[in-house]
Amino acid sequence: MADLRTTVAGISFRNPLWLASGIWGESGNSLKGAWDAGAGGVVTKSIGSEPRMGYPNPTIETYDNWGMLNAMGLPNPGIDEYPQEIGVARDAGATVIGSVFGADADEFARLGERMAATGVVALELNLSCPHAKGLGSEIGQDPDQVREVVSAVKRAVRVPVIAKLTPNHYDVPLLAEAAEKAGADAISAINTVRAMAIDARLRRPVLAHGSGGLSGPAIKPVGLACVWQIFERVKIPIVGMGGIETADDVIEYLLAGARAVQVGTAVAFEGVGVFRRLGEELTRRLDALHVVQVADLVGAAHGAPAAP
Amino acid sequence: MADLRTTVAGISFRNPLWLASGIWGESGNSLKGAWDAGAGGVVTKSIGSEPRMGYPNPTIETYDNWGMLNAMGLPNPGIDEYPQEIGVARDAGATVIGSVFGADADEFARLGERMAATGVVALELNLSCPHAKGLGSEIGQDPDQVREVVSAVKRAVRVPVIAKLTPNHYDVPLLAEAAEKAGADAISAINTVRAMAIDARLRRPVLAHGSGGLSGPAIKPVGLACVWQIFERVKIPIVGMGGIETADDVIEYLLAGARAVQVGTAVAFEGVGVFRRLGEELTRRLDALHVVQVADLVGAAHGAPAAP
Amino acid sequence: MRTITEVSERIVETPSTVTLRFRYTPAASPGQFVMIWLPGDDELPMSLSYTGEPKGVTIKAMGATTRAALSVQKGDLVGIRGPYGNHFDLTPRRILLVGGGSGTAVLAPAAEAAARAGSTVVAALGATTAAELLFVDRARAFSNRVEVATDDGTQGHHGYVTDVSQRLLREDSFDAVWTCGPEIMMRKVIAASEARHVPVYCSMERQMKCALGMCDACALGPYHVCSDGPVFPAERLTPLPEFGRTKRDSSGRRVPL
Amino acid sequence: MRTITEVSERIVETPSTVTLRFRYTPAASPGQFVMIWLPGDDELPMSLSYTGEPKGVTIKAMGATTRAALSVQKGDLVGIRGPYGNHFDLTPRRILLVGGGSGTAVLAPAAEAAARAGSTVVAALGATTAAELLFVDRARAFSNRVEVATDDGTQGHHGYVTDVSQRLLREDSFDAVWTCGPEIMMRKVIAASEARHVPVYCSMERQMKCALGMCDACALGPYHVCSDGPVFPAERLTPLPEFGRTKRDSSGRRVPL
Numbered sequence A, B: 001m002a003d004l005r006t007t008v009a010g011i012s013f014r015n016p017l018w019l020a021s022g023i024w025g026e027s028g029n030s031l032k033g034a035w036d037a038g039a040g041g042v043v044t045k046s047i048g049s050e051p052r053m054g055y056p057n058p059t060i061e062t063y064d065n066w067g068m069l070n071a072m073g074l075p076n077p078g079i080d081e082y083p084q085e086i087g088v089a090r091d092a093g094a095t096v097i098g099s100v101f102g103a104d105a106d107e108f109a110r111l112g113e114r115m116a117a118t119g120v121v122a123l124e125l126n127l128s129c130p131h132a133k134g135l136g137s138e139i140g141q142d143p144d145q146v147r148e149v150v151s152a153v154k155r156a157v158r159v160p161v162i163a164k165l166t167p168n169h170y171d172v173p174l175l176a177e178a179a180e181k182a183g184a185d186a187i188s189a190i191n192t193v194r195a196m197a198i199d200a201r202l203r204r205p206v207l208a209h210g211s212g213g214l215s216g217p218a219i220k221p222v223g224l225a226c227v228w229q230i231f232e233r234v235k236i237p238i239v240g241m242g243g244i245e246t247a248d249d250v251i252e253y254l255l256a257g258a259r260a261v262q263v264g265t266a267v268a269f270e271g272v273g274v275f276r277r278l279g280e281e282l283t284r285r286l287d288a289l290h291v292v293q294v295a296d297l298v299g300a301a302h303g304a305p306a307a308p
Numbered sequence C, D: 001m002r003t004i005t006e007v008s009e010r011i012v013e014t015p016s017t018v019t020l021r022f023r024y025t026p027a028a029s030p031g032q033f034v035m036i037w038l039p040g041d042d043e044l045p046m047s048l049s050y051t052g053e054p055k056g057v058t059i060k061a062m063g064a065t066t067r068a069a070l071s072v073q074k075g076d077l078v079g080i081r082g083p084y085g086n087h088f089d090l091t092p093r094r095i096l097l098v099g100g101g102s103g104t105a106v107l108a109p110a111a112e113a114a115a116r117a118g119s120t121v122v123a124a125l126g127a128t129t130a131a132e133l134l135f136v137d138r139a140r141a142f143s144n145r146v147e148v149a150t151d152d153g154t155q156g157h158h159g160y161v162t163d164v165s166q167r168l169l170r171e172d173s174f175d176a177v178w179t180c181g182p183e184i185m186m187r188k189v190i191a192a193s194e195a196r197h198v199p200v201y202c203s204m205e206r207q208m209k210c211a212l213g214m215c216d217a218c219a220l221g222p223y224h225v226c227s228d229g230p231v232f233p234a235e236r237l238t239p240l241p242e243f244g245r246t247k248r249d250s251s252g253r254r255v256p257l
């Protein structure tokens, strides 16, 4: 039976299927729930310095079974309150990755330090929320600021640092290179794609915030392109995501260059049972393809162009 | 009955539903066919200085009914041969917009001049193909180069110039502003979203070119966000596109700020009859909403945020 | 995917409560809720107080948005998505209903359906004052025993509805108790029912954003009220330290109820 | 959406032609084609020479890619999408088949189906030389009159298959002619049939990229071969200046056939 274990930045995960940030990650009980349901790692909601209410509703729009738009606005209880939530998840034995967002390198560093102190195995820096002015997205689109933020956090913590990138850029690997140069231990990609819903009859945007971020199956081709291109330009490991729903989706991300993946929207469409199903499906599929371990697939589609 | 006519950059169109570039636009007979089928304007395939074979097959991947990935690689017969094709469409009375792509401002200007000489009502500059190195996409992501190209073309021609933008940028309106400053008469958006398909079993990219561009319903939320944001930052008219399949989709683009729209992938999913159906549906829908003319909807959702 | 639909009827139920009826065709079971968007304002979770066509929600003014909802008029457009969540088990038996304030909104259609399916329903309904009593007439149609309580004694028992339900539990025998209202009230209902070994089902309320079991806004212990609830058997709630004590605000912080 | 499927059988039909069979379950009618992807190489349009399970295509080496296709072995994986395009009308009647070279590949399953449905089929099949004659035995199973022609006279009539079909049109009466082969051949078939007022249906070939009626690669006059064809009644083709004379290359330029 195929071995689902994977290693990212020296940390070993029981399987490559992580809970994505912002899904089930505001409360410790939910992190624990996703872990108990079979996730290989659980990423917390992105946490800031202060409690943040997020945007008013509507915060969500769904598109049949192929996509979802959200502008939650980074609601989170703030770093003062949050450690107790992580405590619940850690007590349950979960491998927790702590996500943080901030307005500048200093804030990221301070938050990173406090998050690291909760005992998370790694930090994920949200450099990529497409709908929160001044909180990550502007930083995340500028290679210089990416470098500054990552450097500052690296100086402040000893746990591995994962830089989470936006797809809303003409050259995503450029951002990955900046993160790598600054010492990032891994890249995760992608956050949601900038998007919007308008109601024809009401003549207004649907989301209270106006624009939001697209997630789900519709962005899988976008995520794959980003991971592929990042893999060609950096050496540090990649955690891929965007639209994962099936074992083949996972395999495609691995082939593009990811060492692990995150699952977000599928939790809404299917429930947290998605982790168990994906794990089982992945084992069966790897066995059928005679793949012994996840690592054997990482980046394996590179160098095999579709035409001569 | 609602009046479907619309005006873009001083040119009047019998309806706001244009055939998008790259769909049915390589041959004059097809341009004529789309016009006869009810399109309000027809945009040619993007034409370059030399004949170009494009990429080998596979050039296409489809996703259920919500999206399509392509890397055609800008095949086109070249500007020497192409005028005869436009002749066929013009003889049929079609309102033709000529699309061109080039490697630098000079080439764009020379091509623009020759395309304008064929009698097209306007030029569309393809500054945005996501999968053709050196041909539009690099130019189209750099505001300075956008300005140069548009200025050069404006000096060379008297017909209105439409700058077609990519969504693969952190600040699409910045590109629109550059085009506007350089004298562009209109903006069109969006071209396809950079994306990729990988086959899990074959361990290779599906498209011969590797990456490609996503189109169809999946990118409608992305196109709406771009048009909305461009509308807030420039005064020149906008032609919106990305995933249009229904009259409501058209209305949403109008509300976001478009004065006309283009339809691409829906021609593959439904056939060219999509133009007649959309025209009829749009008329009925506007009547039901008591909208007298298309112009009344343009940008009408701005200033009506979903929450206070 | 929201459906934009017209309010086809607006019924003032009490000084602080209105019912909005609207056409919304997806099938729904009593206990389920919808997200109702008041365009230009918030989107709120509301139990369906009418699960057949036209569907309906019954809204009590609690804060800014629900107050705004009271001014929605017939013909206005609202956005509906759902229905979401689980529902009451309608197997025929003897059911005691304990509704506090707007909590009666979700119990009424469930009791109606249960009665139609052969259940015997006894209802205890409470409110601050007589004018605020909700759906008493509606309850009389599905139940031949409806008892009310008001905090100020203007109608029925002078005091809490839990006094009434406690008495009913003593006087009569039931197979199940269905309750919705302030959590402190539901805690009391549970305590009294457990003493008599009657299983209790509570319809819970928490802040909601996605209603899809994703955003964690409605986290309640290990559950998400939107997807694991809103109807919970009491034995799932009583072990939770937050039940009747804390909820989470929009930021996810725990705050007192 | 492509289906990746294994080649379950590989049959060498002639020195330059092989048939590949594979499991591909979507329903198909004779005349339709698929896009077959040889991973690591090109993707090509190929008519289904077998429309039932396992489906099959019959490929003649023409250029680089089709030569590569000849080396595909049993067990190799190929990508299939489709079927695309229209198909032959299988209403029972008297049908004359005129196949040139690999053109017989698309006619064979159509004639089989027509014969099964009650048609009488007479077949005229041509090739450069005896060894290159395709599906002659298969034709004998659905037709009791199969005549062949070879350019070099190694089998049957020494000369063009159109000589044979012209004679058959004179000797016999037909309700329809189905033809596939070089366009110059099909032009001759049309001329002879029109003289006798027999409607002709031609299966056309053009460069294909999308196969979805979108990219214009297969534009033929006002038609797209992939979505309006590949089967066209002759009266749609004869008015076209390009029919039998020019095609478009990958860039869309008109080039001589």
Ligand SMILES: Cc1cc2nc3c(=O)[nH]c(=O)nc-3n(C[C@H](O)[C@H](O)[C@H](O)COP(=O)(O)OP(=O)(O)OC[C@H]3O[C@@H](n4cnc5c(N)ncnc54)[C@H](O)[C@@H]3O)c2cc1C
Residues within 6 Å of the ligand: C033, C044, C045, C046, C047, C048, C057, C058, C059, C060, C061, C062, C063, C064, C065, C066, C067, C102, C105, C106, C204, C205, C206, C207, C208, C230
């Ligand atoms: C599944 C579900 C079904 C519901 N069904 C109904 C219904 O049928 N009828 C109805 O009137 N209401 C119902 N509600 C509650 C309703 O959604 C809230 O009362 C409403 O969100 C309050 O909004 P507001 O902005 O007016 O009040 P706010 O300004 O947010 O708050 C007003 C006051 O109410 C309190 N409050 C707000 N929300 C809640 C809550 N969820 N639970 C407890 N106290 C709260 C606040 O703390 C404050 O004291 C339901 C809620 C859920 C989750």
Ligand SMILES: Cc1cc2nc3c(=O)[nH]c(=O)nc-3n(C[C@H](O)[C@H](O)[C@H](O)COP(=O)(O)OP(=O)(O)OC[C@H]3O[C@@H](n4cnc5c(N)ncnc54)[C@H](O)[C@@H]3O)c2cc1C
Residues within 6 Å of the ligand: D033, D044, D045, D046, D047, D048, D057, D058, D059, D060, D061, D062, D063, D064, D065, D066, D067, D102, D105, D106, D204, D205, D206, D207, D208, D230
């Ligand atoms: C709908 C359809 C169904 C087809 N069915 C079959 C089939 O069942 N069996 C089969 O063997 N082939 C079939 N073909 C043709 C096959 O797709 C082409 O022969 C093939 O694309 C040639 O590829 P190549 O790269 O090997 O040749 P190239 O290197 O592209 O060309 C080799 C030679 O063939 C000529 N040629 C290439 N393509 C065509 C064409 N489409 N029409 C005419 N001449 C051409 C070239 O000009 C050149 O002389 C079909 C084509 C279409 C459009």
Ligand SMILES: Cc1cc2nc3c(=O)[nH]c(=O)nc-3n(C[C@H](O)[C@H](O)[C@H](O)COP(=O)(O)O)c2cc1C
Residues within 6 Å of the ligand: A020, A021, A022, A023, A045, A046, A068, A070, A072, A074, A099, A126, A164, A190, A191, A192, A215, A216, A217, A219, A241, A242, A243, A244, A262, A263, A264, A265, A266, C214, C215
């Ligand atoms: C409701 C919602 C909330 C999210 N919140 C966050 C967040 O707080 N921090 C973050 O880095 N990403 C956040 N994301 C992005 C996801 O982590 C993920 O990158 C994205 O949704 C793509 O994966 P998916 O298609 O599997 O959902 C959020 C996504 C959704 C749908």
Ligand SMILES: Cc1cc2nc3c(=O)[nH]c(=O)nc-3n(C[C@H](O)[C@H](O)[C@H](O)COP(=O)(O)O)c2cc1C
Residues within 6 Å of the ligand: B020, B021, B022, B023, B045, B046, B068, B070, B072, B074, B099, B126, B164, B190, B191, B192, B215, B216, B217, B219, B241, B242, B243, B244, B262, B263, B264, B265, B266, D214, D215
């Ligand atoms: C097959 C295909 C070819 C295209 N070729 C071009 C092109 O040559 N020039 C161009 O500006 N856009 C081209 N596009 C982009 C479309 O014009 C359009 O911007 C995009 O597809 C979004 O619209 P849609 O979702 O309606 O297809 C092409 C799109 C497709 C699907």
Ligand code: FES
Residues within 6 Å of the ligand: C207, C208, C209, C210, C211, C212, C213, C214, C215, C216, C217, C218, C219, C224, C225, C226, C227
């Ligand atoms: S409201 Fe989002 S998880 Fe329940």
Ligand code: FES
Residues within 6 Å of the ligand: D207, D208, D209, D210, D211, D212, D213, D214, D215, D216, D217, D218, D219, D224, D225, D226, D227
């Ligand atoms: S192959 Fe693209 S239109 Fe026919």
